[in-house]
Amino acid sequence: MSIGEMIRESQVWKSIFRHPMPQDRRNRIVVMLTNFFLHLHPVSIKKQGIALSYTWCMGGVTFFLFLVETVTGVLLMFYYRPTLEWAYNDILALRDVTSLGILRELHRWGAHAMVITVWLHMYRVFLTGSYKPPREFNWVIGVILLLLTLLLSFTGYLLPWDQLAIWAITVGSNMARATPILGHEGPGQQLLNIQGIDMITNASDARFALLGARFVGEETLNRFYILHCIAIPLGVALLLAIHFWRVRKDGGISGPL
Amino acid sequence: MHGVSEAEVVSGIAPFLGGYYLFLASMNAVMAFYLWHYKHRTNDALVWTAFSLFMVIVSAAAMGGSPPGLPESVRNLVNWLTGPVIYSVGTTVLLVIAYVLRRWWVKPMVAWTLLNISLVAMGVSMVDANFAAIVTKPDNVPIVGLVFLLGFFTWLATAKAVENDNRAKEGLPPTEKLDDEKVLVWPDLVYTELICMVALTALLLVWAIALQAPLEEPASSVKTPNPSKAPWYFLGLQEMLVYYDPWMAGVVLPSLVLVGLAAIPFLDFNKLGNGYYTIEQRKFSYLVFQFGFLELWITLIILGTFFRGPNWNIFGPFEFWDPHKVLALNNVDLSQYFWIGFMGEALPKPSPDATTLSQILTILLREWLGIVLVVLYFVALPPLMAATIFRGFFVKMGFLRFMLMANLLLFMAALPLKMVLRWTLNLKYIIAIPEFFLNF
Ligand code: HEM
Numbered sequence: 001m002s003i004g005e006m007i008r009e010s011q012v013w014k015s016i017f018r019h020p021m022p023q024d025r026r027n028r029i030v031v032m033l034t035n036f037f038l039h040l041h042p043v044s045i046k047k048q049g050i051a052l053s054y055t056w057c058m059g060g061v062t063f064f065l066f067l068v069e070t071v072t073g074v075l076l077m078f079y080y081r082p083t084l085e086w087a088y089n090d091i092l093a094l095r096d097v098t099s100l101g102i103l104r105e106l107h108r109w110g111a112h113a114m115v116i117t118v119w120l121h122m123y124r125v126f127l128t129g130s131y132k133p134p135r136e137f138n139w140v141i142g143v144i145l146l147l148l149t150l151l152l153s154f155t156g157y158l159l160p161w162d163q164l165a166i167w168a169i170t171v172g173s174n175m176a177r178a179t180p181i182l183g184h185e186g187p188g189q190q191l192l193n194i195q196g197i198d199m200i201t202n203a204s205d206a207r208f209a210l211l212g213a214r215f216v217g218e219e220t221l222n223r224f225y226i227l228h229c230i231a232i233p234l235g236v237a238l239l240l241a242i243h244f245w246r247v248r249k250d251g252g253i254s255g256p257l
Numbered sequence: 258m259h260g261v262s263e264a265e266v267v268s269g270i271a272p273f274l275g276g277y278y279l280f281l282a283s284m285n286a287v288m289a290f291y292l293w294h295y296k297h298r299t300n301d302a303l304v305w306t307a308f309s310l311f312m313v314i315v316s317a318a319a320m321g322g323s324p325p326g327l328p329e330s331v332r333n334l335v336n337w338l339t340g341p342v343i344y345s346v347g348t349t350v351l352l353v354i355a356y357v358l359r360r361w362w363v364k365p366m367v368a369w370t371l372l373n374i375s376l377v378a379m380g381v382s383m384v385d386a387n388f389a390a391i392v393t394k395p396d397n398v399p400i401v402g403l404v405f406l407l408g409f410f411t412w413l414a415t416a417k418a419v420e421n422d423n424r425a426k427e428g429l430p431p432t433e434k435l436d437d438e439k440v441l442v443w444p445d446l447v448y449t450e451l452i453c454m455v456a457l458t459a460l461l462l463v464w465a466i467a468l469q470a471p472l473e474e475p476a477s478s479v480k481t482p483n484p485s486k487a488p489w490y491f492l493g494l495q496e497m498l499v500y501y502d503p504w505m506a507g508v509v510l511p512s513l514v515l516v517g518l519a520a521i522p523f524l525d526f527n528k529l530g531n532g533y534y535t536i537e538q539r540k541f542s543y544l545v546f547q548f549g550f551l552e553l554w555i556t557l558i559i560l561g562t563f564f565r566g567p568n569w570n571i572f573g574p575f576e577f578w579d580p581h582k583v584l585a586l587n588n589v590d591l592s593q594y595f596w597i598g599f600m601g602e603a604l605p606k607p608s609p610d611a612t613t614l615s616q617i618l619t620i621l622l623r624e625w626l627g628i629v630l631v632v633l634y635f636v637a638l639p640p641l642m643a644a645t646i647f648r649g650f651f652v653k654m655g656f657l658r659f660m661l662m663a664n665l666l667l668f669m670a671a672l673p674l675k676m677v678l679r680w681t682l683n684l685k686y687i688i689a690i691p692e693f694f695l696n697f
Binding site: 022025028029031032038041042043044045046047048050051052053054056057060061064065068088091092095102104105106108109110112113115116119120122123124126127128129130131132133135136139140143146147150153154157160161162163164165166167168170171172174175176177178179180183185186187188189190215216217254255256257 | 396399402403406407410413414417418430431433434435436437438439440441442443444445446447449450453454457458461462464465466468469470471472473474475476477478480481482485486487488490491494495502503504506507508509515518519521522523525528529530531532533534535539543546550690693694695
């Protein structure tokens, strides 16, 4: 018996993988049904559904990048403290001192790549008309995922706390003060007014809610950190689960009838 | 560039360009081999072999320290031509041409030639210090990637659509239909995924090693950089700020982009083109989406990233980002055109002592023309569309759905319209009510 066979015949191996190696047709089917990760997929699929020239694999690539971001992101959290005192220095240390400093590059370029691949995925889904019935709702989920992906990237942009970061976020979040009715420089802000007292001021408007302050400061760093590391990823994870489930329920990857 | 001489830049970038041209050479050599060996197209193979050899020579020149560049006069011409009008109109015209001539440029050899031209253009431009400085900024590199990826995938999708449309004319089903036999996910899909993951990991690692993530000076709330730019994927929105106030450009229009995207499946009643590439069978939705995505989203991002410099002025690709460049801004509100220009009077001015109501009435009087125009645009135009060019749509969609679509389309058109009004009439606001932050 070879070592490989010995391992595969052992009780431990068999307790983890509930089927023999998928080398014949029967086991190739069984593996898809009994493995937690693989059961995301159907057992068999139309050839065209896996043609790279059809799907460009862009949804899959986006999902993979999301996983890369999760793993590198969690590792980065070990090195990074979201405070005015430490944020910048911790990033500096990642570049100059930390031996796994390349994590930051992986995380940043992975994030840029993810924004690009979501767009390409949407482009593909549109060009193949895959949003048409019965997949309308999954397209809508997709649009929310698109928004969340951009917000993930946006909130992460602030964390290095360098000039690039705070000014990009300042420019981006300045828009919020012009929110109609809810921004202190937005049309209709005078409407929310109780007995002559403005309810919407620069310390109570939409921008303030986003930043936690009147300008991009420590409160903002804290808010964006939590949004970036916890709130938005959880939202994305939930929506992705629905997204993938719906791909299956809507009849698998689209194709001509 | 200040402080760095042209020669220094050239010698700095020369080794990179040497590798770049060598890559071009090998790419074309592989293509030549493929054509000769598998396709037996000796003539085409010879052309690309010759080009490949030429690239080897260029590469050698680059490595020797003298990469080819563009003559000063050409660069100056390009800089001089760069402006919002030429840029926006030009890219739109390009899109129209690409649409009309799609059967021509999807041919592999044409597309390959275009790819080579764009890569060589990129290479000779890189010799320019200003161009290189912008394109190689670490956070801008992904956008260069995006442009080429979009080009590739647009080509792929268009090629497949053209093929399917040709087949449809002959009464054949789309090519996707030919592949509807079922295969097992293990191994066919699972292995593809595995290979993709390994390749992507390798790519990301190379990217991470080759290019350091940017880290500028520590944040300072007093030193405002000029230009201050949002992250690149929001630069389309920042570009809209030139034409609309933040409440429109930063809040209303982006929200409507999302609403509009989400509404697509419920507005597009065309049953054809579900699950295969086609253009002929869904021209309208195709054109609207391409214009919205490629022109109003992507090209604005490119404009914002590569062409917008200090004070948000437009700079040519080979132009130094001079913070002192001043452009005369003499934009005029519609109300000023009407009262001062046409009536020859002063603008009606709400007096600070008057009651709120009379102030509002004065403002409405001042802005009546713009208000009427905007109301006509959003309220009167949709029924008119329903009665004329969009009659068929209206009948099929019903009142509510049609009105939603019409308004979304009108909002989408509001941006290019305002651009044109700005360029031709220097128009600032159609409705200008700064008293209530309501400028439109
Ligand atoms: C975080 C972002 C996203 C991830 C990870 C993701 C992932 C996926 C995956 C893995 C698939 C399977 C087919 C494929 O790979 O193309 C898929 C299908 C689909 N996605 Fe996404 N997606 C995302 C965002 C979006 C967006 C932005 C849209 C559209 C606005 C969208 C709409 C759809 C639709 C309609 C399908 C079904 C397509 C078909 O059956 O051909 N998704 N998605």
